[in-house]
Amino acid sequence: MTSRKLEIIAEPGKTSFTTRRTVDAPRALVFEAFTKCEHLKRWMGPCNVTMVSCSTDLRVGGRYRFVFRSPDGNEAGFSGEYKEIAAPERIVRTFVFEPIPEAAALETLELEESGGTTIIKTTTVHKSVENRDGHVGSGMEAGMTEGYARLDQLLAELATELQKR
Amino acid sequence: MPAMNAADRDLNTTFGALADPTRRAILARLSRGEASVLELAEPFDMSQPAISKHLKVLERAGLIARGRDAQRRPCRLEPRRLKQAADWIGTYRQFWEQSYSRLDDYLHELQTKEKTRDVKKTRNHRRTR
Numbered sequence: 299m300t301s302r303k304l305e306i307i308a309e310p311g312k313t314s315f316t317t318r319r320t321v322d323a324p325r326a327l328v329f330e331a332f333t334k335c336e337h338l339k340r341w342m343g344p345c346n347v348t349m350v351s352c353s354t355d356l357r358v359g360g361r362y363r364f365v366f367r368s369p370d371g372n373e374a375g376f377s378g379e380y381k382e383i384a385a386p387e388r389i390v391r392t393f394v395f396e397p398i399p400e401a402a403a404l405e406t407l408e409l410e411e412s413g414g415t416t417i418i419k420t421t422t423v424h425k426s427v428e429n430r431d432g433h434v435g436s437g438m439e440a441g442m443t444e445g446y447a448r449l450d451q452l453l454a455e456l457a458t459e460l461q462k463r
Numbered sequence: 464m465p466a467m468n469a470a471d472r473d474l475n476t477t478f479g480a481l482a483d484p485t486r487r488a489i490l491a492r493l494s495r496g497e498a499s500v501l502e503l504a505e506p507f508d509m510s511q512p513a514i515s516k517h518l519k520v521l522e523r524a525g526l527i528a529r530g531r532d533a534q535r536r537p538c539r540l541e542p543r544r545l546k547q548a549a550d551w552i553g554t555y556r557q558f559w560e561q562s563y564s565r566l567d568d569y570l571h572e573l574q575t576k577e578k579t580r581d582v583k584k585t586r587n588h589r590r591t592r
Contacts, residue, residue, distance in 0.1 A: 302567070304560050319563050323570040331566060331573075341569045344561040418563075 317420045325411035328418060329386035332407060338364070351375075358383060362391070378405075393422070477544055480524035485509070486517050490540060493527060497539040 305318040321328060331337040335352035343349055343366050350373065351365035363377035375396040381404075382390035389407045408419040480486055489503055504514040518538060521527045525544040530537040 302563075304556065304563060306556065317559065319559075321563070321567060321570055323574060327570060327573060331570060337569070337573075341565040342562050344558055345565070 315422055317422075319418045320415055321418060322415050324414060325409045325416045326386045328409055328416045332409075332418075333385075333389070356380060356383060378402075476524045477526065477547070480520050480526055483517070483520075486521055489514075489517060489521065489538075490526060490545075493538055493540040497530070497537040499535045499537050503538065 302320065307316045307318070323331075331341065333354055333356050335354055338352055338354070339349045342364065346369050347366045349364055350367045351363070354360075354362040356362075358380055360380050361377060362380065363375060365373055365375045367373045376393065377396060378392040378394055380389065380391045382388065387409050391405055391407075393403045393405045404423045406421040406423075408421075410417040410419065481490075485507060488507070492498060492503060492506070500511055500514055500518065503518070504511050507514065518527065518529070521538075522529060526541055527538050528541050530539070
């Protein structure tokens with residue numbers, strides 16, 4: 299049985315965080331599921347959210363955009379540009395949550411096949427606001443990634459302490 | 464992720480503040496009750512000005528508040544912003560956990576269809592032979 303758990307890994311001092319998830323399908327199919335709108339519309343987003351618009355211009359320099367609608371009618375767009383495409387194993391793309399354009403990130407999707415299952419690995423690197431030349435920096439948002447990993451732990455500690463009081 | 468709205472821009476400041484181990488230790492200490500700069504500096508091998516710098520970052524991030532008492536200016540934890548940060552992480556995790564669970568079902572569906580198609584193809588092939 300393969301691990302179905304979503305792993306979120308952030309190493310201290312690094313400006314990126316990684317997620318890993320295994321699915322029971324060959325890599326070529328998973329690659330399609332991540333790049334074609336007919337597939338993306340069927341699975342991307344939580345159960346209560348609908349993908350109302352999708353476009354993927356899968357070539358280097360091409361853009362993608364997904365728009366989601368929540369049950370209360372709010373819409374939110376995600377978009378970016380493909381920087382590197384090596385089907386069916388790797389995609390590098392920029393990622394922007396449109397309401398917060400300054401928090402742009404660079405995402406790498408890597409697919410690794412083993413025995414009919416595929417490990418989906420994503421690495422997200424946040425660009426710093428100060429670093430406008432496009433290099434990956436260690437600004438404020440970089441800190442977010444470590445905070446992200448440690449927060450669960452800290453909150454658990456704090457909750458225990460607050461209960462003692 | 465969808466639940467992160469424009470009003471939550473400050474979260475970047477919060478996560479930035481949380482990225483430092485000393486600041487996390489300060490927060491853990493403050494969860495046991497308020498403390499002065501002097502008391503906070505004690506367990507760390509750090510000067511008071513260095514601790515003060517960390518406190519400023521935490522205060523700017525809305526994670527702590529400082530008392531009015533000019534002499535002592537005790538620090539205390541402000542749990543609201545911490546909860547916001549935790550909620551954001553929860554949303555990220557939920558977004559992807561649910562997406563992947565839907566992806567499992569969808570990939571299964573696609574592969575079942577493919578198999579059915581292959582069987583049909585083989586049958587047709589046999590017939591034409």
